[in-house]
Amino acid sequence: MALLQIAEPGQSPQPHQRRLAVGIDLGTTNSLVAALRSGVTAPLADADGEVILPSAVRYRVDHVEVGRAAKGAAADDPLNTILSVKRLMGRGVGDVKQLGGQLPYRFSEGQSQMPFIETVQGAKSPVEVSAEILRALRERAEAVLGGELVGAVITVPAYFDEAQRQATKDAARLANLNVLRLLNEPTAAAVAYGLDREAEGVVAIYDLGGGTFDISILRLTKGVFEVLATGGDTALGGDDFDHAIAGWILAQAGASEDLDPGAQREVLKLACEAKEQLSDAESVEVRYAGWQGVLTRATFNELIDPMIALSLRSCRRALRDSSVELEDVHAVVMVGGST
Missing domain, CATH: 3.30.420.40 (ATPase, nucleotide binding domain)
Incomplete structure (x- = not known):
């Protein structure tokens, strides 16, 4: 008599073999997280059914907002709402000064000339701000997939230098994400469009x-x-x-x-x-x-x-x-x- 082992769709019949990993597109304007489920790669939606997460972080006195709520407050609370933080990753104070009036923030200089953004919760580095976005994506993935992640593949611009890549890894570490690999965005796009076939x-x-x-x-x-x-x-x-x-x-x-x-x-x-x-x-x-x-x-x-x-x-x-x-x-x- 044959024995059949039954599992929920997308889950391994052997729980100890169920290791959850995701792919994250950490973008300047928007970010998202995706996973392979039942052999199909698909983005993971939040509780409201939204797949895209605006890459916006707002620091309040007693909590942090990430995504649409933060982006909507950008004009009302510009000093505490951080947009496009990816452009600051791995950069020094001198690089930030070159951007000049494009940035409506108050900056201070930290160790190794890293720029810090002054907020109501104190000085925040670009790494810490990016970590909030990654943390929100990790929490979404774990809620949807029903388990703890073993790691993530995160896309980065091919032209990111070593400092910018390390800053991305540091942000993931603060978000309790194990980086399996940093994947260059153009390569990820080529695979997504099926060019390998x-x-x-x-x-x-x-x-x-x-x-x-x-x-x-x-x-x-x-x-x-x-x-x-x-x-x-x-x-x-x-x-x-x-x-x-x-x-x-x-x-x-x-x-x-x-x-x-x-x-x-x-x-x-x-x-x-x-x-x-x-x-x-x-x-x-x-x-x-x-x-x-x-x-x-x-x-x-x-x-x-x-x-x-x-x-x-x-x-x-x-x-x-x-x-x-x-x-x-x-x-x-x-x-x-x-x-």
Whole structure:
């Protein structure tokens, strides 16, 4: 007589073999966590059914908010609400000063010239802020999967240097996450798009996200990716588009660019909304401080043209480093919200 062992879908019939691991996309603007369940990789939703977690952290006197609630408070509580912290990972005080007026925070210098953000809960490093995002994703995964995680694979920009990669690992450690591997985002995108099952050849991955840009030249041979060259800019992305539009709005409205943190967040929010609408529309109406005007897609393209030129310069450099001619690239995969 045959013996059958029955288990719930997605679970191992032998509990001691049920080791839970996840993949985490720790993004500048948004983050998410996914797992392999019943042989299918799927993102894990929170209690409200939302998959995307805005990469926003708000420090309150007695607790911390992460995600949509934090993002919604950015204009009302700009000094304690941290957005786009990924752009600060592994950077020194000098790097932060170069970003200048783009950041509505009060900074202090910690050990090893690490920048700290002054909040109502005290000084917080970018590593600590990122840890709050990772902790929220870990707690979501453990609630959905019904067990403790043994580890996570976390994606990072291919152009992240060693300090930025170590900062990501440190954030995971603070969030009680064991890092199984840091996976370069372009490689993750190639696998997600099934390129490992495609014909052999050279592929370019153009990845322009909220705060970082990567270009990777990959050669596919018998299902194996060989990274020929990488390039990019860890301070180039959709955030810069928002600042360009915000500057245009202030100039058109005849308003001062010397804004307090709350007003700065308000105009950046307006700029981001206009940018997103231009994905589908040729023009969008903009109202700010009594001024009303129209931002066209053509004007938007003019505003961001210098930034796109920077990305293309990185592409040409990566092609040169890979010793690959442009005509030898048989496919270009464009990923990231800003593409």
